[in-house]
Amino acid sequence: MSDLVVKTVEELKDAPEEYRAAVAKLVISHAVNELYGAQVFDEPAIAYAPTPYAKWLTCRVAMEEYGHHVRFKQLGVQIGIPEERMVPGAGKKPLSIFEFPLKTWEEFVAIKLLADLAEILQVEDLLHCTFHPLRNLARATMPEERFHAQFGEDFAAELIKTPEGKATLQAAVNDYWPYLPKFFGGSKSKNNEIFRKWKIKQRTNDEMREDYVRRATEVATKYGLTLPEVRQAA
Numbered sequence: 001m002s003d004l005v006v007k008t009v010e011e012l013k014d015a016p017e018e019y020r021a022a023v024a025k026l027v028i029s030h031a032v033n034e035l036y037g038a039q040v041f042d043e044p045a046i047a048y049a050p051t052p053y054a055k056w057l058t059c060r061v062a063m064e065e066y067g068h069h070v071r072f073k074q075l076g077v078q079i080g081i082p083e084e085r086m087v088p089g090a091g092k093k094p095l096s097i098f099e100f101p102l103k104t105w106e107e108f109v110a111i112k113l114l115a116d117l118a119e120i121l122q123v124e125d126l127l128h129c130t131f132h133p134l135r136n137l138a139r140a141t142m143p144e145e146r147f148h149a150q151f152g153e154d155f156a157a158e159l160i161k162t163p164e165g166k167a168t169l170q171a172a173v174n175d176y177w178p179y180l181p182k183f184f185g186g187s188k189s190k191n192n193e194i195f196r197k198w199k200i201k202q203r204t205n206d207e208m209r210e211d212y213v214r215r216a217t218e219v220a221t222k223y224g225l226t227l228p229e230v231r232q233a234a
Contacts, residue, residue: 110172112152
């Protein structure tokens with residue numbers, strides 16, 4: 001493990017190439033996936049939200065997710081990443097969950113309940129990142145990520161008040177859950193090994209996935225939902 005700490009964008013220029021490439025990969029991944037999620041889930045969900053209050057909060061979620069993209073993209077530009085590499089379709093494949101078009105409000109609630117919990121774990125792993133601009137960005141976005149997950153819990157609590165609502169929410173969970181553990185990558189990820197070598201990230205993909213499944217199971221159980229069995233990433 002390295003003891004390198006990079007406190008500024010300027011200091012990054014003098015860091016080893018492997019370190020700089022690792023930072024760039026993480027920034028690109030976050031920039032692409034934050035934008036893609038806002039486009040395919042958060043913004044379309046405004047139309048599905050059942051009440052003005054729900055639409056208002058969904059607008060806030062969409063605004064904040066677009067804001068996350070903007071912040072990561074700004075950091076990317078500062079460290080020399082071309083802007084075109086930080087948008088969908090520029091070579092970085094978005095997460096597989098984004099391949100499924102949003103069709104109902106219940107699907108959106110399921111996504112906020114479970115997918116945003118996965119994002120919280122990803123951001124948590126950057127809170128002590130040795131590249132301080134990325135660490136600071138993670139710390140700035142964390143309160144908003146927690147709000148998005150709480151949004152999912154609050155509206156899940158509303159839906160399960162009726163048998164119909166609970167059934168449609170459970171169906172959405174059944175559809176989306178199999179894709180969520182893949183957020184954390186493969187067990188033998190070379191990228192993750194490099195991230196941990198430089199203490200850019202703290203945990204293995206399997207450690208994060210195990211923690212995520214535990215937390216997601218607790219949240220699902222809290223609202224009387226069950227998570228279908230899935231084959232873990234290799």
